[in-house]
Amino acid sequence: MNLSAESHSIPLSDGNHMPLLGLGTYGDPRTTPKGTALECVKLAIDVGYRHFDGALVYFNEHEVGQAIREKIADGTVRREDIFYCGKLWNTFHPPELVRPALERTLKALQLDYVDLYIVELPMAFKPGKEFYPKDQDGKYIYHHTDLCATWEALEDCKDAGLVKSLGVSNFNRRQLELLLKKPGLKHKPVSNQIECHPYFTQPKLLEYCRQNDIVIVGYCPLGSSRDASWVNLKSPPLLEDEVLVSIGRKYNKSSAQVALRFNVQRGVVVIPKSFSPERIKHNFQIFDFSLTEEEMKAIEALNKNIRFVELLMYVCCVKGMDQWCYFYIV
Template sequence: MDFNQSHSVKLNDGHFMPVLGFGTYASDDVPKSKVGEATKIAIDVGFRHIDAAYFYQNEEEVGKAIREKIADGTVKREDIFYTTKLWTTFFRPELVQQGLERSLKKLQLDYVDLFIIHVPFAMKPGEELLPKDANGQIILETVDICDIWEAMEKCKDAGLTKSIGVSNFNHKLLELILNKQGLKYKPVCNQVECHVYLNQSKLLTFCKSKDIVLVAYSALGSQRICGTWLKENSPILLDDPVLGEIARKYNRTPAQVALRYQLQRGIVVLAKSFKKERIKENFQVFDFQLTPEDMKTIDSLNRDFRYTEPAHFKDHPNYPFHEEY
């Protein structure tokens, strides 16, 4: 078994997902070209799982980076596991495939490996990423998640994506899909905020019981997410003294320990950085192992603290964060 296969998890549809992914979200102050360069570095370092989204508005640059690494012989297309996400302005069944096709056009790829519902709440369809009314309020809509899921299934059947999943779903929203009459494909994954301050233990247990992989974003904390969605005065996770002490014990960085912690819990983890040395460091998590005692110590750091809470959507019926998990 090659390195990529041995560091992958088998999804419930038979495909394999690398357990360590490279995140490509960047705030508006980061040049899009920098995201493309970082993606090329990540592939050179060894990352084969690239996580992106229509909402990030940089898929042209990410796609170009992937194609360049294919062209120079570093990888083949089948070596790369690429994830994109259905943005909420495409949350009508007749718009779902169009949303995926827009990403494919930007990427200049024939298919993606994973297509996931970005968030469970819907907004008014249109060209704006965050459509607003005359008073500046985001225009929300109510949609049937199961109708959206059927349209996702059709994208898989059409060969536009190999696998389909969800993001930012709680267990009740997942059950809506799992209990859907005529369900053809289960979600392969649920991508959620997950780190040592929000370890998602109950959601992880639920997902494992349903053969759904939990994928962790903001695994190193978040200081640079879109300002309106990030809580002010958030703690800097990588400055946590307990994490630092464990890192010193293994002669590792706190980031490497935080990533390794998730891998040992059976979670697929996304790491994001645009600095070459950090990208390299973040990939060096397969050659050490935390002891059961250290895992318990890190478990105890949980605060059920969310860095990202999109309060604009808290009144939507599908807002996921009112539930404990």
């Protein structure tokens, strides 16, 4: 696969293309200063990023959209150069709420369409004003969801021109099959966004998705922060792995750049999140070297089936399935 800073897109099954390297835009709204996403996305566009991963529940889509519009206005990019991924949140799974949710994202972005819109989780919360509804005991209030009905509403959004491509996130094989085998399927999912990095290479799910022309988008491609509220702190720091470090020395690259190159070289899209200008630039510098077949195999051998993201509170009951299941079981 010939990759360059200017050309590193992967084809999708619907005829569209997705850049293999993107910028994740999540930031804790309680601690991230206003304007951070705006400035970082503008910088990223100047650096060369064209793929941005966002969500309504990040509460900063208005800043991301403003950054994109400003860089279009100053002539740096055209709208068709930018690939924006938005997400359908858990409280909007009922079919009648799907388009209004997408329209909220479009209104925040002040754009006419998004390039990819994905079901963020194969589970639902109780619909309402609260994004994280809880009962009087502080437990999440779930909602039985029919993924096929939700998907049909998404297909209508694509047919209406509000989104170019449709995908999913955190879906296991069984949940993907539920959609792929849906009677009357008009638009199959083109992507599945999951945790994916050298300690969690996802070989079985990756192979299944390849067989069905579904591109894997890997979040936490560098491991994760050490935030105990949602990260498994027993997981060893990925970027300290000696194999990644030693390969990096050979190419005068960091272990982070090696980890990113590993995934893009095997056709896995990566969306490292950073609001650090230095790291945004650093993470983009992965197109001036290539890993050998032996190095790729050495990194693949690092797989420990370790998840950094362990959102154990998220369990779901999906209509059409006969058991309660953690959303991330693969």
